[in-house]
Amino acid sequence: MAEITGIYTASHTPVMLNFPDRIPAELKDEIFGAYKAMGDDFMSGKPDALIVLSNDHLHNFFLDNFPAYCIGCAESYESPIEHWLHAKRRVFAGDQAFGAYLLQEAYQADFDPSFSMEMVLDHGSLTPLELAGVDPDLPIVPVLINCVQPPMPTMRRSYALGQFLGRAIRAYEGVDRVAILATGGISHDIATPRMGMVNEEFDQTFLTLMEKGDIEGTLRYATDFVHTAGNGCEEIRMWMAAMGAADGAPFRRAYYRAVNDWYTGIGIGRFEV
Numbered sequence: 399m400a401e402i403t404g405i406y407t408a409s410h411t412p413v414m415l416n417f418p419d420r421i422p423a424e425l426k427d428e429i430f431g432a433y434k435a436m437g438d439d440f441m442s443g444k445p446d447a448l449i450v451l452s453n454d455h456l457h458n459f460f461l462d463n464f465p466a467y468c469i470g471c472a473e474s475y476e477s478p479i480e481h482w483l484h485a486k487r488r489v490f491a492g493d494q495a496f497g498a499y500l501l502q503e504a505y506q507a508d509f510d511p512s513f514s515m516e517m518v519l520d521h522g523s524l525t526p527l528e529l530a531g532v533d534p535d536l537p538i539v540p541v542l543i544n545c546v547q548p549p550m551p552t553m554r555r556s557y558a559l560g561q562f563l564g565r566a567i568r569a570y571e572g573v574d575r576v577a578i579l580a581t582g583g584i585s586h587d588i589a590t591p592r593m594g595m596v597n598e599e600f601d602q603t604f605l606t607l608m609e610k611g612d613i614e615g616t617l618r619y620a621t622d623f624v625h626t627a628g629n630g631c632e633e634i635r636m637w638m639a640a641m642g643a644a645d646g647a648p649f650r651r652a653y654y655r656a657v658n659d660w661y662t663g664i665g666i667g668r669f670e671v
């Protein structure tokens with residue numbers, strides 16, 4: 399039986415790595431410090447494995463074949479896939495047996511994710527891992543959710559996937575301690591005339607609903623209002639999955655700032671599992 403040592407949620411954007419100095423130095427230091435604090439908290443739980451919930455940005459998957467959910471079952475994961483990302487190239491260790499276990503359990507639980515034994519991680523996974531200072535030798539299992547190409551899986555289904563993952567992880571006997579990092583969102587727009595606009599009101603309401611532990615209210619708000627907060631906000635499906643895995647544990651906001659010059663509402667949080 400594995401213990402879940404922590405469930406973390408964090409925004410990601412390549413702009414943080416490529417153009418960090420587009421915002422005042424004090425603000426950049428504050429934000430990078432918040433990611434590092436998340437990483438320190440994360441590593442203090444001494445996890446043996448890490449589940450990374452993120453999304454693919456049309457790198458591993460394209461219009462010829464785009465899964466709603468995909469579980470990584472690779473021995474290792476190169477990153478980043480983007481040649482233009484200002485990040486050190488690295489190879490993350492994969493926990494192939496854990497990935498295969500989650501895949502089989504998913505089928506038994508009536509989920510039908512795809513799987514990949516050749517996944518390469520893009521900025522979505524790498525940005526928070528890099529800023530948090532996560533050791534690439536910590537074995538990971540990526541779980542990717544389609545948040546970019548409509549039609550996308552529903553918020554509620556993504557929450558249910560998280561509930562399944564939480565149950566399956568806790569029942570797994572291959573490792574003792576597992577952390578979960580869910581990354582994406584919050585409000586942002588990519589490649590639209592609204593790029594650079596952040597709907598802070600959406601982000602604040604969304605985070606407040608989560609802090610209140612209002613799961614039904616969060617799911618409804620995410621479903622009904624995500625369209626007001628930019629196409630990149632569709633990535634809150636990862637937050638829904640984290641909320642499902644948390645199994646009712648309280649959510650604590652660690653950081654939030656609407657950062658227009660990074661095009662994104664930067665939010666970091668943790669479920670107190």
Ligand SMILES: [Fe+2]
Nearest residue numbers: 410522582633
């Ligand atoms: Fe993204």
